[in-house]
Amino acid sequence: MHSAIVWNNILLFSGFVLLISCAPKEEQDHTPTPYHLDIPAGFSEMKIPADNPMTVEAVELGHRLFFDPILSKDYSISCASCHLPSHAFADTTAVSRGVHQERIGNRNSPSLANVGYLNALFMEGGVPSLELQVLAPLGERNEMDLQLTEAVARLNQDSSYVQLAKKAYNREIDPWLITRALAAYQRSLISGNSPFDQYAYQGKEDAISQEAKNGWLRFQAFNCNACHTGFMFTNQGYFNIGLEEEYSDPGRGRLTDKPEDHGKFRVPSLRNVAVTAPYMHDGSLKSLSEVIDHFASGGKSHENKSPLISGFKIDEQGKKELIAFLESLTDQNFIQKHEALNVTSQSNR
Numbered sequence: 043m044h045s046a047i048v049w050n051n052i053l054l055f056s057g058f059v060l061l062i063s064c065a066p067k068e069e070q071d072h073t074p075t076p077y078h079l080d081i082p083a084g085f086s087e088m089k090i091p092a093d094n095p096m097t098v099e100a101v102e103l104g105h106r107l108f109f110d111p112i113l114s115k116d117y118s119i120s121c122a123s124c125h126l127p128s129h130a131f132a133d134t135t136a137v138s139r140g141v142h143q144e145r146i147g148n149r150n151s152p153s154l155a156n157v158g159y160l161n162a163l164f165m166e167g168g169v170p171s172l173e174l175q176v177l178a179p180l181g182e183r184n185e186m187d188l189q190l191t192e193a194v195a196r197l198n199q200d201s202s203y204v205q206l207a208k209k210a211y212n213r214e215i216d217p218w219l220i221t222r223a224l225a226a227y228q229r230s231l232i233s234g235n236s237p238f239d240q241y242a243y244q245g246k247e248d249a250i251s252q253e254a255k256n257g258w259l260r261f262q263a264f265n266c267n268a269c270h271t272g273f274m275f276t277n278q279g280y281f282n283i284g285l286e287e288e289y290s291d292p293g294r295g296r297l298t299d300k301p302e303d304h305g306k307f308r309v310p311s312l313r314n315v316a317v318t319a320p321y322m323h324d325g326s327l328k329s330l331s332e333v334i335d336h337f338a339s340g341g342k343s344h345e346n347k348s349p350l351i352s353g354f355k356i357d358e359q360g361k362k363e364l365i366a367f368l369e370s371l372t373d374q375n376f377i378q379k380h381e382a383l384n385v386t387s388q389s390n391r
C-alpha cells in the first residue's frame with residue numbers, strides 16, 4: 043500500500059493521509075482487460091507510459107470523469123463543457139467559460155483529437171504528460187476550481203465510481219487514479235478516418251472531390267506543410283506567424299522567458315479543423331477564410347515571425363479549393379461516435 047507513488051501523493055497533497063485511513067479494505071484483485079488502440083493507416087504507434095497501460099476499465103472510468111460536472115467546484119461544468127465531442131473536442135467560442143459562468147482566460151479550447159500523440163501539452167508546450175495536464179483545469183480557479191482532495195472525497199461517496207476504480211486500477215480513488223484514468227481516456231481519442239485519409243492512405247480515389255485535391259496541391263505549393271506536416275498535420279514546433287504586432291500572450295516565451303520565443307505557439311494539428319472554429323491561440327480568427335487571408339497577407343510584422351510566413355497571391359477559386367482540402371480532414375466517424383457516447387446532461391451549458 044505504501045508505495046513510492048502513494049508517498050509522493052502524501053507529500054504533494056496535504057490532507058490525503060486522512061483519506062487513506064478511512065478508505066475501505068482492499069478487495070480481491072481484478073485483472074483489467076487490455077484496450078486495443080485502433081491505429082489508423084499512416085499513423086505511428088502511440089507511446090503509452092509504463093505506469094498507465096491502456097485498459098478498457100481505465101478508459102471507461104476516464105470517459106465518465108471527462109463528462110462529469112462532479113469535477114467542478116459548483117458542479118456546473120465538466121471537461122466536455124469546453125472540449126465538445128460534437129466539435130472534435132474543441133469549443134465554439136473564442137475563450138471558454140469556467141465555473142461560476144465567468145468568462146475566462148485568453149486561450150481558445152483546442153481539439154483533443156489525437157492528443158495522445160503530442161510530445162508536450164499546452165500551446166507553449168509546458169506540460170510533459172496527459173497525466174500531469176489534468177491538474178491544470180481542475181485546479182485553475184477560472185476553469186473547474188476544484189481541490190484534488192475535494193474531488194477524491196466526492197468521488198469516494200459514489201459507489202459506482204469506487205467500483206469502477208477498483209476494476210480499473212485495483213485501488214481506491216485518489217489523485218493518482220483520477221489523473222491516470224483521464225489520461226487513458228484521452229489517449230483513446232484517435233481520429234484518422236477522414237475522407238482525406240481514405241484518399242491518401244486507404245487508396246480510395248473518389249473519397250475527396252477534385253476541388254479538395256487541387257487544394258491539397260495548393261497547401262503544398264504555399265508551404266503550409268513546412269509546419270503542418272506528417273499524419274498529425276503538425277511538426278509540433280513553435281512559431282510566430284505574425285498574428286499580432288504585439289502579443290499580449292507571450293506563448294512559448296511564457297515558458298522559456300526568452301525574447302526570441304515571444305509570440306510563438308505550437309503548430310496546431312489541422313485534423314477536423316473545419317469543425318473547430320474559431321481559430322488561433324486566442325480564437326481571434328472566425329473562419330478558415332479569415333485564416334487563409336491571414337497567411338496570404340504574410341501576417342503582421344514581428345521580429346520573431348517565421349520567414350516561412352511571407353504571403354502569397356490567391357484568388358477566390360484557390361481559396362475555395364484550399365478550404366475544400368481542409369474540410370476533407372473532418373472525420374465524421376470520429377465525431378459521430380463520440381457524440382453518441384456523450385454522457386453529459388445537456389443542461390450544463
Ligand code: HEC
Pocket residue numbers: 108113119120121122123124125138139140141147149150151152153154157160162163164165166172175176179180184185186224228
Ligand atoms: C473552462 C474551459 C476548460 C475546461 C473545463 C477544461 N479545459 Fe482543457 N483546455 C482549455 C483551454 C483554454 C486549453 C488551452 C490551454 C493552453 O494551451 O494554454 C485547454 C487545453 C487542454 C489540453 C492540452 C491540449 C493541447 O493541445 O496541448 C488537454 C489535454 C485538456 N485541455 C484536457 C482537459 C481535461 C481532461 C479537462 C477536464 C479535467 C479539461 N481539459 C477541462 C479549456 C478547458
Ligand code: HEC
Pocket residue numbers: 261264265266267268269270280281282283285307308309310311312315318320321322323324330333334337338348350351
Ligand atoms: C511557420 C509555420 C507555419 C506555416 C508555414 C503555416 N502555419 Fe498554420 N499555423 C502555424 C501556427 C504556429 C499556428 C497557431 C498560431 C497561433 O495560435 O497563434 C497556425 C494556425 C493555423 C490554423 C488554425 C488552426 C487552429 O486550430 O486554430 C490553420 C487553419 C492553419 N494554420 C492553416 C495553415 C495554412 C492553410 C497554411 C498555408 C497557407 C499554414 N497554416 C502555414 C504555423 C504555420
